[in-house]
Amino acid sequence: MARKIVITSGKGGVGKTTICANLGVMLAKLNKRVVLVDVDIGLNNLDVVTGIENKIVFDIVDVIENKCRIKQALIQDLNYPNLYIMPSAHSYNCSLVTAENVKKVINQLNDYFDFVLIDCPAGIDEPFKRAVCGADEALVVVTPHLSSLRDADKVLMILNSYNITDISLIVNRVRGDMILDKEMIDANKIAEILNVKLCGIIPEDDNISVLLSLGRTVNKGCEAYSAFTILANNMFEDKKKLYDCTTKYKGFLGYFKRSLRKKV
Numbered sequence: 001m002a003r004k005i006v007i008t009s010g011k012g013g014v015g016k017t018t019i020c021a022n023l024g025v026m027l028a029k030l031n032k033r034v035v036l037v038d039v040d041i042g043l044n045n046l047d048v049v050t051g052i053e054n055k056i057v058f059d060i061v062d063v064i065e066n067k068c069r070i071k072q073a074l075i076q077d078l079n080y081p082n083l084y085i086m087p088s089a090h091s092y093n094c095s096l097v098t099a100e101n102v103k104k105v106i107n108q109l110n111d112y113f114d115f116v117l118i119d120c121p122a123g124i125d126e127p128f129k130r131a132v133c134g135a136d137e138a139l140v141v142v143t144p145h146l147s148s149l150r151d152a153d154k155v156l157m158i159l160n161s162y163n164i165t166d167i168s169l170i171v172n173r174v175r176g177d178m179i180l181d182k183e184m185i186d187a188n189k190i191a192e193i194l195n196v197k198l199c200g201i202i203p204e205d206d207n208i209s210v211l212l213s214l215g216r217t218v219n220k221g222c223e224a225y226s227a228f229t230i231l232a233n234n235m236f237e238d239k240k241k242l243y244d245c246t247t248k249y250k251g252f253l254g255y256f257k258r259s260l261r262k263k264v
């Protein structure tokens with residue numbers, strides 16, 4: 001039986017797809033069978049960030065329309081054999097793409113995987129409902145910015161009206177230098193304000209954009225690698241460990257790095 005987890009936010013562009021892809025890889029590295037389901041129908045880009053866009057033959061809309069079997073729409077990752085991606089369509093014109101039918105597809109994945117990670121579109125309208133409907137758990141992604149917090153607060157309220165048993169928060173794009181200089185709100189404080197348990201902290205890391213545009217996830221050379229490793233392990237722990245983005249900016253050398261970053 002799979003854990004079906006929707007990765008959502010309300011606000012667009014906060015890192016849902018990035019987190020979906022990287023968490024999926026980390027869980028696959030922990031020998032879990034993982035499928036990433038792109039429910040951002042029409043504005044999909046999970047296929048691009050996982051580097052499979054040229055391999056797509058069928059997508060989730062084809063499965064819903066019964067044009068193919070579910071296994072035909074699953075694409076196995078080249079590097080991690082435990083990891084599969086169910087791509088979404090660029091466009092669709094079909095009244096069958098409903099929350100109920102997306103849920104049916106997600107339920108069919110139950111027996112084959114340990115984790116179904118659902119990449120949710122931005123917003124709180126119909127596309128959001130389609131993505132949330134099939135999930136049992138939710139990871140709400142925020143960045144340490146006021147507009148993101150307000151949208152996350154709204155989403156958290158809406159999620160409570162769904163059959164979701166576990167809701168956790170991931171704070172993305174955290175800058176340790178700005179936290180130490182009191183220019184950015186601390187992730188623990190954000191979780192306290194939103195009254196939700198904190199499951200992960202991901203640092204701002206320029207490597208992410210570069211790698212993702214090449215269809216690759218973070219590697220050991222990136223700061224975010226440790227943060228995603230901790231996040232994946234937290235999926236199995238009640239007591240969550242959290243990545244400390246401030247460590248490298250502490251002490252004399254850290255102070256020097258902070259001053260340098262400000263000048264850039």
Ligand SMILES: Nc1ncnc2c1ncn2[C@@H]1O[C@H](COP(=O)(O)OP(=O)(O)OP(=O)(O)O)[C@@H](O)[C@H]1O
Pocket residue numbers: 009011012013014015016017018019040120121122172173174202203204205206208209210212224
């Ligand atoms: N921790 C990070 N550090 C640096 N860049 C990041 C980080 N997380 C995400 N990004 C960048 O932010 C941009 C938006 O990320 P992403 O597409 O994952 O957001 P999203 O929430 O899925 O957006 P949408 O709502 O449009 O689906 C991308 O260019 C990505 O590379």
Ligand SMILES: [Mg+2]
Pocket residue numbers: 016017018040045119120121
């Ligand atoms: Mg996205």
